[in-house]
Amino acid sequence: MLALLHFFTDEDSVRGVTATLRDALPSGGYLVVSHAYSATIDEDKADEVRSVYSKTSADGIVHRGPAALAPHFDGMELLDPGVVPVESWRPRDDTYPGDPSRSGYVGAVARKP
Incomplete structure (x- = not known):
């Protein structure tokens, strides 16, 4: 679910989509989500996006x-x-340093027990 859920404006729809996928996963399966998040970017940039x-x-x-x-x-x-700016996931300073404090996306990975 990378860069997808932010296109769902209805909260119930978002919950339904993730619940359907989460419930269909076998034990040991993973759910990966990234999502647009504007709190870490300035308001002018957020408005532009x-x-x-x-x-x-x-x-x-x-x-x-x-x-x-x-x-x-x-x-x-x-x-x-956890659910953090995507730049905080396995950061590689040599390839793409990123800046979590200015990220436009948050993301997470979870495993179904």
């Missing part, structure tokens, strides 16, 4: 942060470092 997406998708996009995404992994084992 919203403007672009409003022209390219039916309802634009919704920014959800770590607290809003965490419940989508209920009943699963959330892997470290």
